[in-house]
Amino acid sequence: MEIDWFPLWLSLRVAVLATLVALVIGLWLAYMLANREFRGKELLDAAVTLPLVLPPTVLGYYLLVLLGRASPFGKFYEWLFGAPLVFTWQAAVVAALIHATPLLVKSARAALESVDKSYERAARTLGASEWRVFFQVTLPLANRSILAAAVLAFARSLGDFGITIMIAGNIPGRTQTMSVAIYDAVEAGNGAMARVLVLIVSAAAMFILFLANRLSPKQAA
Amino acid sequence: MINARIRKRFPAGPDSAEFSLDVEFRAASGITVLFGPSGSGKTMTLEAIAGFVKPDEGRILLDDDILFDGASGVNLPPQVRRCGYVFQNYALFPHMTLRQNLEFAAVCASKQRRPRLERHRKVNEMLEQFHLAEVAGRRPHEVSGGQKQRCSIARAMIGAPKALLLDEPARGLDAPLRTELYDVLRQLRSEFRSPILLVTHDLEECFALGDEMLVLHEGRMVQRGAPRAVFDRPANVEVARLLGTFNLLPVEVLALDPVQRTSRLRFQDRDLTGPYFPGRLKGDRVILCVRPEELAATPWDGKPGPNQVPTELVRYTERPHAVRLEFTGEIFAEVTRAEFDKHKHNREWVIEFPAQHLRIL
Numbered sequence: 001m002e003i004d005w006f007p008l009w010l011s012l013r014v015a016v017l018a019t020l021v022a023l024v025i026g027l028w029l030a031y032m033l034a035n036r037e038f039r040g041k042e043l044l045d046a047a048v049t050l051p052l053v054l055p056p057t058v059l060g061y062y063l064l065v066l067l068g069r070a071s072p073f074g075k076f077y078e079w080l081f082g083a084p085l086v087f088t089w090q091a092a093v094v095a096a097l098i099h100a101t102p103l104l105v106k107s108a109r110a111a112l113e114s115v116d117k118s119y120e121r122a123a124r125t126l127g128a129s130e131w132r133v134f135f136q137v138t139l140p141l142a143n144r145s146i147l148a149a150a151v152l153a154f155a156r157s158l159g160d161f162g163i164t165i166m167i168a169g170n171i172p173g174r175t176q177t178m179s180v181a182i183y184d185a186v187e188a189g190n191g192a193m194a195r196v197l198v199l200i201v202s203a204a205a206m207f208i209l210f211l212a213n214r215l216s217p218k219q220a221a
Numbered sequence: 222m223i224n225a226r227i228r229k230r231f232p233a234g235p236d237s238a239e240f241s242l243d244v245e246f247r248a249a250s251g252i253t254v255l256f257g258p259s260g261s262g263k264t265m266t267l268e269a270i271a272g273f274v275k276p277d278e279g280r281i282l283l284d285d286d287i288l289f290d291g292a293s294g295v296n297l298p299p300q301v302r303r304c305g306y307v308f309q310n311y312a313l314f315p316h317m318t319l320r321q322n323l324e325f326a327a328v329c330a331s332k333q334r335r336p337r338l339e340r341h342r343k344v345n346e347m348l349e350q351f352h353l354a355e356v357a358g359r360r361p362h363e364v365s366g367g368q369k370q371r372c373s374i375a376r377a378m379i380g381a382p383k384a385l386l387l388d389e390p391a392r393g394l395d396a397p398l399r400t401e402l403y404d405v406l407r408q409l410r411s412e413f414r415s416p417i418l419l420v421t422h423d424l425e426e427c428f429a430l431g432d433e434m435l436v437l438h439e440g441r442m443v444q445r446g447a448p449r450a451v452f453d454r455p456a457n458v459e460v461a462r463l464l465g466t467f468n469l470l471p472v473e474v475l476a477l478d479p480v481q482r483t484s485r486l487r488f489q490d491r492d493l494t495g496p497y498f499p500g501r502l503k504g505d506r507v508i509l510c511v512r513p514e515e516l517a518a519t520p521w522d523g524k525p526g527p528n529q530v531p532t533e534l535v536r537y538t539e540r541p542h543a544v545r546l547e548f549t550g551e552i553f554a555e556v557t558r559a560e561f562d563k564h565k566h567n568r569e570w571v572i573e574f575p576a577q578h579l580r581i582l
Contacts, residue, residue: 124300
């Protein structure tokens with residue numbers, strides 16, 4: 001049996017990129033939600049949680065409208081890069097990002113809030129800027145939990161199906177990720193192919209969960 | 222010099238009663254102790270000065286700097302207040318060695334990027350001064366409580382703060398470490414020309430360290446003064462109760478004699494002679510406030526003399542230097558170990574109230 005490895009590599013590439021971007025965005029949002037008081041905080045919190053509860057197809061539809069070739073953002077992107085965003089592998093990154101970021105924000109916020117306030121207060125009385133407090137005190141003290149969250153976010157990015165198929169499509173060799181390829185294989189009656197891919201994904205997920213558990217701070221530490 | 226007027230209200234929450242803090246005080250150089258039971262607002266006062274909590278109204282001055290002013294909306298962030306803060310749990314950064322903890326503080330404190338070498342020298346100097354040089358390379362969880370304590374003080378001092386705030390620094394330290402800490406703080410007081418504010422609920426700590434003592438109760442300042450003065454003359458029953466070492470007995474003023482400088486008080490069914498109490502009236506029902514060690518307890522010999530009250534022993538408690546006796550009517554007295562051993566089988570005793578020690582509140 002000939003196995004096409006492209007979906008696996010594409011999924012990994014998409015997941016790594018999405019996790020990195022989600023880390024940056026997620027940490028920033030988590031920091032804002034954990035430390036700052038501002039108008040519309042509740043609203044932002046709800047908006048961040050929304051992708052966790054909305055059906056992926058609904059999210060995909062929104063994204064299609066927001067990022068499509070006719071939308072202002074789509075036009076801007078096309079002007080900037082000379083090609084549309086939708087139905088490219090980059091769109092799959094956006095899809096994975098939408099899928100992974102809410103989870104990361106939730107866990108990162110909990111991790112940041114679990115850091116004993118007296119450490120941050122101590123750093124402030126010593127004259128440390130908020131920037132320094134965050135990067136040299138809060139983040140190092142929360143890094144294990146945040147790493148664990150990032151690993152879970154990676155697993156989630158790996159598995160997105162609904163949003164990906166709406167905005168990146170199912171173009172073999174270009175935008176076809178693992179989840180989509182499995183669906184495709186089953187649809188085409190290629191049971192052997194589907195089984196192999198499913199086993200690979202399952203093994204990867206097991207490994208990732210194991211890693212995340214190892215990273216989570218021990219209770220008695 | 223700290224000059225503070227702090228007001229803050231907390232509405233009642235699901236698991237807390239309404240609380241309001243309303244204090245006003247000045248603290249000059251030397252150690253000023255904020256004394257009070259837990260929940261009296263002493264830590265919150267410290268946090269307001271450091272800038273962790275924002276008062277509703279008031280004004281906080283440190284030397285000539287306005288740290289907070291409710292009326293004009295000034296509220297400096299903790300970073301620029303220049304208050305060294307020593308936390309109850311030390312709050313040493315657990316992911317850094319003791320040296321790195323001090324370096325962190327040294328880097329933050331140097332505004333115009335002091336040269337690396339000079340910072341290094343300063344850190345070494347502090348490590349030496351606080352006897353931490355040998356353990357400088359260890360993380361906080363690898364050193365003793367006393368070393369952590371000294372490191373947290375060194376870290377607070379490295380940036381030359383204009384005030385040092387300590388939140389129950391002796392909590393959780395055993396007796397030898399306490400003594401050591403008191404030595405460190407006394408040394409600091411003699412070298413540091415700025416105010417040191419220390420929060421505690423330990424009366425011995427007040428006496429060991431305090432130049433001045435502010436007594437807080439339920440968010441209010443109820444008395445201030447030198448610890449000795451507060452202890453000798455509690456301003457009211459509340460303070461006497463907080464200090465926790467007084468007999469507080471209800472009496473009635475029977476007579477006042479301004480010429481002889483004496484008074485007569487009715488306690489239970491006996492008359493006591495006391496000093497003259499200016500500003501009191503005959504018939505006033507007041508609280509007699511007298512310390513257990515000021516009372517003389519002797520076995521009952523059948524005929525009470527002047528100022529003596531016969532009573533019965535209820536129980537006794539051994540203390541390090543004496544034995545504390547409790548009599549009916551919640552009267553406590555203290556006698557020496559040897560004295561008590563002679564009469565320990567007596568049920569009936571007589572207590573003498575020496576006239577010169579009687580105060581009323």
